[in-house]
Amino acid sequence: MSEDAKAVRHWWRTSIIDMEPGRIAFRGHPIQDLIGNVSFAQMIWLMTRGDLPSPEQAALLESALVAGVDHGPQAPSIAAARMAATCGVGLNNVMATGVNMLGDVHGGAGEQCAELYLDIAARMDDGADLQTATRDGIAHWRETYGKIVSGFGHRFHKPVDPRAPRLMALVRQAASDGAVSGRFADIGEAVQAEIGSQRGTEIAMNIDGATAVIFCELGFPPPLSRGLFCLSRSVGVLSHGWEQMQQGGRNKGPMPPAYLPEFEPR
Structure with a gap:
């Protein structure tokens, strides 16, 4: 050659x-x-990691993928896909429109939460106990990113995001079976407790906090946490885009025509 x-x-x-x-x-x-x-979840693992997971690891990964598929038209990614579907574009364009809405705020929370968990784990590796590492990790997060800690609290699901307890229960079961360590489950729950203590009221761990626990337990780096969420959410984008195409409609905007945006003079 x-x-x-x-x-x-x-x-x-x-x-x-x-x-x-x-x-x-x-x-x-x-x-x-x-x-x-092999299952689709096992294939995702093989493609991104280079080897095949154990059945228990694959099941835990699949649970996270299932949990994130959709959150209804109030989610920007789904709303954008449905609007695009009424604009005369093809289904691939509809999917691209929805997935492209998954940025640092909508879609990136899992990656950011995983970074927090890994920071806390690193502090513990340096000798800090769980409570101190969690408190210092949250303080560092807020100094860097602001008041809201990604993965905790939800606009709609109060006091509980129904997805998170089930995911955490599966993590605990996987840990008891020896498939994962359970370390990041401890960290996630410590973050939840610390934020609640600082607020003076309980706060929900949301799906981003719970799936970040799973991805960290399984050894996925934070950027892949976002990528895996985008892959999961694309199922909802596809479903809603296709449904909107069957319903019809032309150039649907974010509000029905009877409602006009409020004019705010400067």
């Missing part, structure tokens, strides 16, 4: 897929051996 040919092949080098005519292998596994033998 010439040096030029080697340079071309090196341009898009990858350890994810080995593909040539008549052959497709992901991370060394021929596709025909994976089809029908």
